[in-house]
Amino acid sequence: DIQMTQSPSSLSASIGDRVTITCQASQDITNYLNWFQQKPGEAPKLLIYDASKLERGVPLTFSGSGSGTNFSLTISNLRPEDLATYYCQQYDDLPPTFGPGTKVDLK
Amino acid sequence: EVFLVESGGGLVRPGGSLRLSCAASGFTFTNAWMTWVRQGPGKRLEWIGRIKSASDGGTIDYAASVKDRFVISRDDSKNTLYLQMNSLQTDDTAVYFCTEGSFDFWGQGTQVTVSS
Secondary structure: OOOEEEEOOEEEEOOOOOEEEEEEEOOOOOOOEEEEEEOOOOOOEEEEEOOOEEOOOOOOOEEEEEEOOEEEEEEOOOOHHHOEEEEEEEOOOOOOEEOOOEEEEEO | OOEEEEEOOEEEOOOOOEEEEEEEEOOOHHHOOEEEEEEOOOOOEEEEEEEOOHHHOOOEEEOOOOOOOEEEEEEOOOOEEEEEEOOOOHHHOEEEEEEEOOOOOEOOOEEEEEOO
16 A cells, blocks of 8 residues: 655644645655545545645645655645644555644644 | 435444445436545544446445455445445444545545444
8 A cells, every 4th residue: 555644743833824734655646646624523625636736615825736756735824714634645546545644733 | 516424323342233324415426436434533534445336337446454344335326325334343433434536525424433
């Protein structure tokens, strides 16, 4: 199985900050990567697919980049509603595998 | 609007069985590849398995951790996805989500607790 790692595991930021989360795959997944946002008690919400494409309805403050094995998710202007846990997921190969998550909270 | 509603979760003893359902609406279920994902307490999301549409062969793929214990099926006449879980273990305790093939849409999840 393809292993996914994320860093940091958690971060504290202020409203308005620029936040970057990184994700690494154990092998080349080209651009077959999703980013999800999950709030407590809720289902994950797809933010980014194909590493850099914004899902419909997702604010432009979210962006994704990367290819191969290294990827990143950036929130350009952190809002209170962005406080959540973020997961990357590869879908290049079965089984699709998720990263361990990065929890973003308020400084 | 797309809706996915899971049901059937609950408390079950180790070695027991449970069947989850996922009722779908708001999209053409017959054409959709459907997936089950679970999340144990404090754990990352885990893909359990996927069933393709009948027009794409209806192939079913499973994660190694559940293969030979869990069975995914679908009833296109009822727009419903199923997950039959057998020989349940404490490690199977999780919230179980159904999701449409591209992970665009998710249900709210149903809690399964395996405990004696």
